[in-house]
Amino acid sequence: MLSIAELIDKLIIENMKIFSLREQIHKEDITDEEYVECENKMNILNENRGTLMDFLNTKVDKVLSGEEKNQALRNVKTYAKSKK
Secondary structure (H helix, E strand, O other): OOOHHHHHHHHHHHHHHHHHHHHHHOOOOOOHHHHHHHHHHHHHHHHHHHHHHHHHHHHHHHHHHOOOOOOOOOOOOOOOOOOO
């Protein structure tokens, strides 16, 4: 499963996509076909957002209870020590 931060990142991306579609829907020159297409996409994105929120809530509960660790990246040094 993804880390808490990765889930939040994915949730933010879904929200940005929804916001973008809402802007398109409110344009004055949108055709009926474009409106329906945007609405259908927005419904899928809203469903995805709900799924991500459920995953996030579950992950937070498991991490807080100690049942699961939050994934963490390994630290890798990529720079040389400075010589003084």
